[in-house]
Amino acid sequence: MKKLRSFYMHLKHPHTIKRKWIYPLALGSTLSLSLLFLLTLTPLAGNRLYNYYTTAGTSVFIENKLRPIGISDAVRPVRFAYLISGSNHDGDMLRRTLLALYHPNNRYVVHLDAESSPEERLRLHEFVVNHPLFMKFGNVVMITKANLVTYRGPTMVANTLHAAAMLLRDGGDWDWFINLSASDYPLVTQDDLIYVFSTLARDVNFIDHTSNIGWKEFQRAKPVIVDPGLYMSEKSDVFWITQRRSVPTAFKLFTGSAWMVLSRQFVDFCIWGWDNLPRTVLMYYANFISSPEGYFHTVICNTKEFRNTTVNSDLHFIAWDNPPKQHPHYLTLQDMTRMIDSNAPFARKFHQDEPVLDRIDSELLFRGPDRIVPGGWCAGSRESGSDPCSVAGNLTRLDPTSGAQRLQKLVSSLLSEESFRPRQCR
Template sequence: MRKNGSLHSGRSFTDRRWLLPFFASLLVSFTLFMATIFGLFSSQNSGDSLSLDVVTFTGLDDSELYSVELDRKKTVEQPVALGNEAPRIAYLITGTKGDSQRMRRTLQAIYHPRNQYILHLDLEAPPRERIDLAMYVKSDPLFSEVENVRVIAKANLVTYKGPTMIACTLHAIATLLKESLRWDWFINLSASDYPLMRQDDILHVLSSLPRNLNFIEHSPIAGWKLTQRARPIVVDPGLYLSKKFDVLVTSERRELPTPFKLYTGSAWVMLSRTFLEYCIWGWENLPRIVLMYYVNFISSPEGYFHTVICNSDEFRNTSISHDLHYISWDNPPKQHPLYLSTKDFNKMVKSGMPFARKFAKGDPVLDKIDRELLGRSKGEFTPGGWCNQGSDEAERCSSRGDDSKFLPGPGAERLQQLMKKLMSEEFRNGSCSSLQYDQTKRGWITS
């Protein structure tokens, strides 16, 4: 397998005989893609597909396989949430080789007993690292009591810029729905993300918002993204192989779809449960059609949910074009954001964003955030109204109190101001703009 980024052919394809093998390849890719999402295939270094509760391990050496025994809970009907009940968030935290400690720190910083948490270390991480992360979760008495933290035992191979990134996200969402867990919004974070306020602040502000809102930064796809992401025909080796390679790009180009309009934006989202049920259960054909298209798309997490929501009559008006992240970009912006440091601290705070990215491993600014924004001690949970107060200040959140009790602070005030802006009619007017396809320019234009 070569790692080069393109495949070239010495013959012309004017006879279009490449169409049949291409669509056959697309069908196979989509089948494998769906299998990745729902965990139908087993990988060499994994256990049961959808089990997330690690009970026992054998073979702790990296060169050996480990087995996971299941502790399957009885499926219960999803209780109907009361109108005045405080919201709940489902978090997905993803990482790769060497990220387990960062994921552990992020989990401690955003932990709240009301929420749900799924941790996914991709297949590039060695088995020992995944075992250590799972054993940490299993050994924590609070996690064992609340049972709201899960480690993906079946690791997916995630290829940068490939559709396996969105497959990992959909796999986590499908698991949350399959287990009938209680949550209202879904937020995806990476190991290089970190919160800028307490969960009490976030949950307090979200309590006053409609539960059907979707925070997803989006815009019609245009310019270089149209030619470099929408038109290429690509293959993600992560769907077929057990080692990570870059996506393969052919020399051929495809036409833009006409049944739906393409949107792009940030890969970091806060999506409502109702919208994600629509994407997973698919009572209309749109989510499946769009998913088939994005199996063959570069950087699919920056387009799949955006295209579905903006083409759906039911959910289009629930979108707010914002990703709730503070991100620092070059000017003009490049594809990768700048690393944040102490010099960015004041800007992060003034932004009112609940999250920021990206941070280098162990950067001193993380300690400053813990100390000045979260009030969190090293290795401990971020304090909140749910914590039982004890004599030892450092261990006051080691046991669970009333998880519906919030103690909002300055972070809630900052987030409230941000939400006031995002909910304004002026800001929301630009969401999911109406587009028309221009045959001459061969692209979508605003009508």
């Protein structure tokens, strides 16, 4: 373990290894995005500069033998901050995903965008504010003033930054930020995820990325688009400006998956941006098609403090065409074995009420209908079909399942000598 730890630390800190254009509409969208971003910062206070170090003695891998652990047995278990977002008709699925992901020590922001109906948003809001556990722990909030999100434009990045700013403003001792959609679903319990991540250096970032942007240079980087979602009250598609732009030379473009597990240190940097890079890159991606697949990747890989903390994976099982197209297949019962064999903690995409979700609940999450996934913190009775999570016990106690073993295999592979450093930002 010490050798593996030394190996990771060596990789994280290796030895020393104009044109101008102005388009009125593009400038207007850029300023609108900048103002929206700045509004998320106003409630924040203080300077949150972090010391980027790893606690001595922490292993990058978990032990082979799984057992329930308490606060006296290990360092404080990690905590996650989730953004779960959806659109029109996603309210019920978002609710189901939230229950499948819930743990009292985590924090959650849920968002139904402005395309959903006021009635749908009201139903979700009533569920959040009236759920007994959510009320007790106060760790689930809903963005009630819905943002307009155009999923091909930068408004999705703005919405993610908005949620991240809320989570930083409201405090809470969380370690990683995870963005998911209502069509995502976990394949492991939160105890499994916390158990494995509690042994990792808390500055690692799981983000699928590459600098080989290929066809995206011509079809996404060089075109200039404007997202009406930045300044209109009703949703419409993005539109293109006739002129094209050159690829930037001040920073290198990266692309990858829009789904990430980001360290608190990096999220803090994206919000505060003390060297101004996050804001500069944000202004560039205000006119970029599918900016969620490039913004965070470009920031992290162009920042010295973070480029060696990246693990090149989005921790998702996704079924793509070969060659891959723009959108993945919806998962069904036929994909169950492949999902399990992937060892991934999350999968997407799922239709609402897809039968495979019931099987995941039954076989992987041990969750009853419309209930929270049980964990070591659940202290209630199971007799006569009672919900054990109706009573909260020791919140630091973990009861990992076989899902932790699967996830351990994946993380061990991703952090191996063959995969970790060779697949980082280049």
